[in-house]
Amino acid sequence: DQQVKQNSPSLSVQEGRISILNCDYTNSMFDYFLWYKKYPAEGPTFLISISSIKDKNEDGRFTVFLNKSAKHLSLHIVPSQPGDSAVYFCAASEENQGAQKLVFGQGTRLTINP
Amino acid sequence: DSGVTQTPKHLITATGQRVTLRCSPRSGDLSVYWYQQSLDQGLQFLIQYYNGEERAKGNILERFSAQQFPDLHSELNLSSLELGDSALYFCASSPSGIWYETQYFGPGTRLLVL
Numbered sequence: 001d002q003q004v005k006q007n008s009p010s011l012s013v014q015e016g017r018i019s020i021l022n023c024d025y026t027n028s029m030f031d032y033f034l035w036y037k038k039y040p041a042e043g044p045t046f047l048i049s050i051s052s053i054k055d056k057n058e059d060g061r062f063t064v065f066l067n068k069s070a071k072h073l074s075l076h077i078v079p080s081q082p083g084d085s086a087v088y089f090c091a092a093s094e095e096n097q098g099a100q101k102l103v104f105g106q107g108t109r110l111t112i113n114p
Numbered sequence: 115d116s117g118v119t120q121t122p123k124h125l126i127t128a129t130g131q132r133v134t135l136r137c138s139p140r141s142g143d144l145s146v147y148w149y150q151q152s153l154d155q156g157l158q159f160l161i162q163y164y165n166g167e168e169r170a171k172g173n174i175l176e177r178f179s180a181q182q183f184p185d186l187h188s189e190l191n192l193s194s195l196e197l198g199d200s201a202l203y204f205c206a207s208s209p210s211g212i213w214y215e216t217q218y219f220g221p222g223t224r225l226l227v228l
Contacts, residue, residue, distance in 0.1 A: 031213075032213060032214045034216065034217075036219075041221070042221055042222075043116065043118070043204050043206075043219030043220050043221045043222050044157070044204070044219045045116070045219070046216050046217070046218060046219075049216060051214065089156070089157065091157075093213050093214075094213065095213040095214075096170060096213065099162060099164075099169045099170035099211060099212075099213065100147075100162070100170070100208070100211060100212060100213040100214075100215065100217070101159050101162070101170050101172055102147075102157075102159055102217065103159070104156045104157040104158075104159075105156060106155075106156040107156060
């Protein structure tokens with residue numbers, strides 16, 4: 001029972017274009033969402049987050065959109081750069097007696113082609 | 115560099131053995147989380163500690179245990195190891211462990227059980 005799903009295992013984008021990574025979730029109690037980027041042999045690195053009270057959060061080249069009614073979030077990277085090539089994980093959490101249990105998707109491998 | 119350190123980087127052991135993985139959180143962070151990433155599954159939350167106390171539990175097997183010490187470092191103990199325990203084990207930390215905080219990940223320990 002996967003509560004957070006990233007249906008595209010991989011994505012290939014031309015340098016300079018927009019990369020759009022998608023994530024769907026099933027648990028309507030999730031109210032905080034994060035995107036992490038992971039390079040080989042390293043731990044996940046935090047990119048950007050969004051609270052369920054917002055529908056958009058922007059940080060430089062990265063924008064996360066949240067559609068609560070569709071239980072869908074997406075990460076837009078524009079313009080895409082070769083250094084963006086990595087595996088991207090979306091994660092979700094719900095308030096659980098004050099504690100945080102992050103549930104991760106399976107990841108999408110993004111490749112930026114020069 | 116997230117500021118979270120994990121040792122050892124790699125560990126090779128045999129079935130039935132016991133190992134201890136160590137994690138030092140970022141300076142000032144009181145909460146530590148453990149995750150397992152195996153080939154066929156994404157990142158799975160195992161357990162969270164806050165200031166020495168267990169805060170939340172995920173999919174942690176009974177053969178696994180963890181603790182957080184007064185200096186806030188944490189150890190994950192894996193016993194009666196099976197082949198299926200081979201995975202990457204990540205530690206993460208956050209300031210207060212509350213549900214809307216960002217978690218910062220260490221580089222991971224790669225465990226191979228032969």
